Amino acid sequence: MLGTLGLWALLPAAAQAPPNRRTCVFFEAPGVQGSAKMLGELLDEGPGPPRGIRCLFSHCCFGIWNLTQGRAQVEMQGCQDSDEAGCVSFHCDPSPRAQPSSGSTLFTCSCGTDFCNANYSHLPLPESLGAAGPEGPQAVPGESIWIALVLLALFLLLTLGSIILVLLQRKACRAHGRPVPEPDSDRDWNEQLPELRELCFSQVIREGGHSVVWAGKLQGELVAIKAFPPRAMAQFQAEKTVYELPGLRHDHIVRFITAGQGGPGSLSSGPLLVLELYPKGSLCHYLTQHTSDWGSSLRMARSLAQGLAFLHEERWQNGQYKPAIAHRDLSSQNVLIRDDRSCVIGDLGLALMLPGLTQPPAWVPTQPRGPAAIMEAGTQRYMAPELLDKTLDLQDWGTALRQADVYSLALLLWEILSRCPDLRPADHHPSNWHMKQNWAVPLELVNSGPWQ
8 A cells, every 4th residue: 555644543533524515634735825725614623734624615525646756745635616527436546637847746636425535545656757666655744845835836826827817718708799618618509499480689789798688579579689609608508597597586687588599680590588678778878868866766776775685585485496696797787777767687697596594496406606606706896805806705605795796786876876966966966977987985975975
């Protein structure tokens, strides 16, 4: 047996996870900047290694070892951010993943039982490293800390680099009005969606990074048609999943009519969401064209708060379950105005169903909940600071995402009230409010408000 770490004997019997939570060995070198601690809850077992970690986002443990000149050192152990194919293994069976330097090979394992990443039985020796000694490579605990530091730094750099590249790609695509390419965009989706042959397209009313919104008609009813290119199938499916929740019916949430496929004229067919049409347009457009008296401003503000409160609430009603939902892209472009000048919340493409007190029924679809999926958010100037600087509390991410939505709501309330002439002198309401890029309420609004 090669490279046995002997960590099992050091783990106390008290560190037992509930049946639905995986517990893994946790190790990382001291002094390392950045940590995988956010992937689980560390068990309080004393200051020194090894420690246990109770996973938040998967049922999978991982281990990383480095084989250098016939010697093996443990580098990192903990929870995976999501389940993967290797997690079905009951034991840690390392396989080579990378060669950070000549004569050095990085081995990793994934496994799906409690504390399965505590040790390994052998490291397969690649031919490129030559023959090892008669007893094979042995771990040298005294030398592992420096290698752990280097390997962990490389691991974090590679992870951060991948995230940055993805974010830059998304930003570039959105800036040029192109949809973000998806790895599964070429799958055969058209067999799963009905052809909406009675759908008529009239004119484009909005273009976004992943979709184009048309005004049109379906069976004589005026509708809004959100058309996605086939490469944006992932965005379409995410938004369709939320809209099709049976309990998602509210006066201040955009009304979903149906989903299918089609296209205007000779353009190629693609996936579509058919929604109720609100001719007055977005809150952003409406506020650039109109001011509102105190009563109308309160109606807009109250309806907006009611719609968001409904999204955030977990409820059973008339036998239908609605999970709590975080919007994550609340902006004046994604809020629409009804004929009575109340608001409805739309664009649920980034909405995420939150964990609740009630166990959801089996028919409620699940969504990815890894750290990257949770941190993803929408319009930057409406984002809460904890999303911008990546300090969102992942231990209680459901509450944290609700709070981030409320931050965005506060900015929308300021936009509404800044166009209410009853709150400021008649010659001083800000006609250019929508051009501001400030992150906080402007000082002149505070100084001129009726609350002084």
